[in-house]
Every structure is written in structure tokens, then in C-alpha cells.
Amino acid sequence: MTPEERLARFLEAGDGEVGADFLTEALAAESTWENPSPDIEDEVVRAIAGEAQTEGRLAVVEPLRSRSRSRLRGWFIGVAGVAAGALLLAVIQVGMRDRGIRVVMAATDLAPAASAVAEIIETRNGVLIRVELSGLQSAPDGFFYQGWVRNGAGEQVSIGTFHMRGGGGRVGLWSGVSLDEYDTISITLQEERAGPASSGQVVLRGSLDT
Amino acid sequence: MNEAELANRFRLGEEAAIREVYRRYSGPVFTVARSLLNDRDQAADAVQQTFLQAWRAAGSFDPARPLAPWLYAIARRVAIDMYRKNRRTVPATSNEEVHDIPVTQLSFERSWEAWEIRQAVDQLPDEEKQVVRLQHFEGLTHTQIADRLGIALGTVKSRSHRAHQRLARDLIHLVEVTS
Numbered sequence: 001m002t003p004e005e006r007l008a009r010f011l012e013a014g015d016g017e018v019g020a021d022f023l024t025e026a027l028a029a030e031s032t033w034e035n036p037s038p039d040i041e042d043e044v045v046r047a048i049a050g051e052a053q054t055e056g057r058l059a060v061v062e063p064l065r066s067r068s069r070s071r072l073r074g075w076f077i078g079v080a081g082v083a084a085g086a087l088l089l090a091v092i093q094v095g096m097r098d099r100g101i102r103v104v105m106a107a108t109d110l111a112p113a114a115s116a117v118a119e120i121i122e123t124r125n126g127v128l129i130r131v132e133l134s135g136l137q138s139a140p141d142g143f144f145y146q147g148w149v150r151n152g153a154g155e156q157v158s159i160g161t162f163h164m165r166g167g168g169g170r171v172g173l174w175s176g177v178s179l180d181e182y183d184t185i186s187i188t189l190q191e192e193r194a195g196p197a198s199s200g201q202v203v204l205r206g207s208l209d210t
Numbered sequence: 211m212n213e214a215e216l217a218n219r220f221r222l223g224e225e226a227a228i229r230e231v232y233r234r235y236s237g238p239v240f241t242v243a244r245s246l247l248n249d250r251d252q253a254a255d256a257v258q259q260t261f262l263q264a265w266r267a268a269g270s271f272d273p274a275r276p277l278a279p280w281l282y283a284i285a286r287r288v289a290i291d292m293y294r295k296n297r298r299t300v301p302a303t304s305n306e307e308v309h310d311i312p313v314t315q316l317s318f319e320r321s322w323e324a325w326e327i328r329q330a331v332d333q334l335p336d337e338e339k340q341v342v343r344l345q346h347f348e349g350l351t352h353t354q355i356a357d358r359l360g361i362a363l364g365t366v367k368s369r370s371h372r373a374h375q376r377l378a379r380d381l382i383h384l385v386e387v388t389s
Contacts, residue, residue, distance in 0.1 A: 007385060008378035012370055020385040022320075023377075026327040027346035031244035033331075036254045041232050044261045045225055051262065 103185060105206035110189070111136055116204050118185055127175040129159055129185065136203065138164040139189060146190045147173040148198055149182035149208070156198055157182070161190070183209050217273035223265070231277065232261055238278070239285040241328040242321050246289040256292055260285040282325050323384055330380040338373035341366055 001009075009015040011023060026032055105116040114136035121128040129147065139145055147159040160173035179185075186205040188198050211219075211230065219227030236257055243256035264271075264284050271280060331339060344350045344358060352370060356363040 004375070004378045004382050007382055008371075008374045011377055012374035018385060022323065023327065023381060023385070024346065026324055027331070027342065028349075029245075029324075030347070031241045031324065032328055033343055033347050034240060034244060034250070036236060036240050036257045040254055040257055041229060041236070044232055044258055045228055047258065047262050048223065048228055048265045049225070051266070 101208075103206040103208060105131070105185065105187070105204040107135070107204055108202050110201055111203035114204055116187070116206075118206060120179060120208075127177075127179055129173040129175060130170060131173060131187075132170050133164070133204075136164055136187075142192050144190050144192065145203070146188050146198070148186050148188060149175060149177070149179055150184045150186065151182045158196075159185075179208055183207065213277055214273045217268075217271065217275075217277050220265070220277075221268040221271060221273065228261070228265070231264075231281075235278065235281050236261075237332045238325040238328040239281060241324050242282065242285045243289040245321055245324050246286065247293055252292060252296070253289075256285065256289045259288045259292070263288060278325070278329065282322060285325075286321055326384060327381065330377050333380065334373055334376060338369045338376070341369045342373045342377070345370065 006016055006018055007020060007023075010018045010020055011027070014024070101120045103118045103120065105118055107114040114133065116131050116133045116136070119130045119132075121130065131147070136145075144161050144163045146161045148156045149159055150156045157175065157177050159175045160171075162171045162173075164171075184205060185208055186202045189201040189203055190199050211227075216227055216230055216234075220231045239257050239260050240253055243253035243260070244250065247253050247256065260281065264281055267284070331342065334342065340359070341355055344355045345352075350358065352366045353363060355370075356366045359366070
């Protein structure tokens with residue numbers, strides 16, 4: 001008889017001396033059979049989702065540039081008023097799909113009602129970043145949106161511009177650089193004639209880390 | 211979904227992965243917490259805290275490693291911290307009767323065994339698990355189990371036999387049994 005067979009006989013019928021009384025005691029213990037109430041699972045998911053949002057806020061807020069801050073404030077207040085206190089970055093990589101990597105982009109407090117999912121597709125001529133947007137208002141006159149990828153050293157590459165004045169939906173952005181070296185994708189609100197640099201006014205951001 | 215993939219998706223915060231990790235391990239987490247804290251409500255709180263703390267720490271978790279020992283260590287620490295915190299909050303002078311929550315003196319090894327036994331039980335097919343529960347927890351004989359479940363005695367015996375073989379296979383490493 002193998003040790004497993006001896007243990008099975010002991011557990012089932014108490015036959016033999018195998019030094020496993022603690023196993024039968026455990027099988028008779030209430031704690032081996034009890035379960036937490038079913039609603040705990042939902043509470044765990046809610047708690048983690050809430051914490052992800054809070055952590056995102058701490059991680060994402062970038063300083064506003066003083067030059068354009070006052071001009072934009074009124075517009076932002078109107079947008080942000082709905083969600084006082086801010087709903088912010090929850091950077092969630094949602095994994096591979098058959099066409100490419102999908103990245104959930106979460107809003108900053110500059111556009112708390114916005115959300116987006118970016119699908120990153122490698123093509124022969126560049127990287128297509130197809131962004132499905134919702135809740136992002138059209139850019140005010142004199143402003144536009146710009147997509148960026150950014151690496152850990154703070155280096156940014158523009159991936160295109162758009163304005164959302166057609167009512168929202170999907171926009172296509174392109175990157176001429178491989179995204180392997182970049183860990184963040186973001187969308188900023190830019191002011192026309194303010195130069196090519198990022199304004200720092202991030203409205204959406206997602207993680208490219210895999 | 212294998213463990214490494216599950217761990218990676220849990221680390222990334224995917225809801226489906228969080229739910230799957232919870233469903234696989236909430237039983238053992240609850241068993242450990244319940245074994246250390248003789249209080250069902252406190253144990254339920256410990257379950258919630260364990261998964262939240264696991265998610266917080268998941269960034270430093272190597273998905274190539276098994277989830278169970280890592281979650282076990284978190285669960286045990288959470289339960290012990292909860293016990294200590296409860297003791298500190300007991301007022302020094304109180305006219306009311308205070309129900310302190312006693313923490314049992316389970317060693318690290320014993321509480322890990324409790325975890326493994328719970329995991330082995332949870333992995334049994336439902337009909338076998340039911341028979342094992344009635345036999346060990348409720349103390350019924352095979353004949354009584356057959357009556358309770360309204361099934362043939364032979365069916366109870368075969369389910370019991372298969373279940374205990376599975377348990378022996380999964381738990382043999384915990385005991386020293388010679389051939």
C-alpha cells in the first residue's frame with residue numbers, strides 16, 4: 001500500500017496510525033467549511049477600483065503652466081463642475097486583443113467626464129493608435145487636443161492632433177517611433193500658436209507598460 | 211487562465227482577474243483568518259483587507275511565482291494585525307463588558323496547513339465535497355449521508371472513496387507516511 005493509499009484510508013475510515021490527526025481535526029473544523037458572505041467579493045472589487053482612482057490622481061496631476069492657466073480656468077471649471085473633487089487616472093492595462101494592445105485611458109481632473117480606450121496597432125508604416133473617446137468636450141476656439149507618448153526620462157513624442165468639434169467618437173493618431181520605449185500615452189489640451197511643446201494640460205492618460 | 215497569467219492580470223487591476231483570484235482563494239483566506247481570529251465578522255473583514263493589500267502590493271509580485279503562499283502570508287499578517295489593533299482599542303477602564311477577540315496560537319506552519327487543507331477541500335467536485343463535509347463536519351455515517359441526500363449507499367461510498375483519495379494526494383506532503 002502506498003503512503004497516499006494509507007493516508008486515504010486513514011482519512012476516510014480512521015484506519016492505521018499515520019500521524020495525521022491534525023488533518024481529520026481540520027476536516028471537522030467549522031473554519032474549513034465556512035465562507036465569507038457573498039457580497040464581500042463585490043466589496044473587494046469596489047475597494048480596489050476606488051483605490052485605483054485615488055492612486056491615479058496622485059500619480060498623474062501635472063503642474064499647469066502659468067501662461068495659459070487663467071485663460072483656461074473658466075472652461076475647465078465648467079467641465080469639472082460635474083464631478084467635484086475629481087475622478088482621475090486609473091491606469092488599467094486591459095490586455096491583448098486580436099488586433100493589438102488595448103489601453104484604458106482615464107481622465108484627469110481637467111476633464112473628469114472623459115474616458116478613452118486606445119488600441120495600438122503595429123503597421124508596416126508606423127504605429128496606429130486608434131482612440132475611442134467619450135465624454136471629452138470639443139476643444140474651445142483657439143485650442144486643440146494633442147496625443148503624446150512619453151518615456152521614464154520625460155521625453156515626449158507627439159502622435160497627432162485633433163479637436164473633437166465633430167461630436168466625438170474615434171480618432172486615429174500615428175506614431176513614427178516604436179512604443180516599446182515609452183510607458184505612457186496622454187492627451188493634452190494645447191493652445192494654438194503657443195509653440196510645439198506639450199502644454200502639460202493632460203486630460204487623459206494611460207499606461208503602456210505591459 | 212493559468213496562475214501566471216492570472217497573477218499578471220490581477221496586478222494590472224483587471225476586474226475579471228480580481229474576481230477569479232477572489233473565488234480561488236477567498237476560502238483559504240477566510241479559513242486562516244477564522245482560525246486566527248475566533249470571530250466570523252472579523253474574519254470577513256480580514257478577507258476584504260487581504261485582497262486589497264494584495265492588490266496594493268501586486269506591483270512587486272513576480273507573476274512567475276505561485277499566488278497561494280504570497281496571499282497566505284498577507285492573510286496571516288492581516289489577521290494578526292487586526293487582532294493586535296482590536297486589543298489596543300479595548301478601553302482600559304470600562305464598565306461595560308468587553309468582548310475581546312482571542313487570537314489562537316496557531317503557528318505559521320499550522321495555519322499554512324489549514325490553508326492547504328481548505329484548498330484541497332475547495333478543489334473537490336461539489337458532490338464529493340458534500341459527502342466529506344457531512345462525514346467529517348457533521349459526523350454522519352455513510353448510511354446517514356445516503357438518507358440525508360436521498361442517494362444510494364453505494365454512491366456515497368464511491369464518492370467518499372474518490373474524495374479521500376484526492377485529499378490524500380493533495381495533502382500527502384503534510385504528513386510523514388511510510389509505505
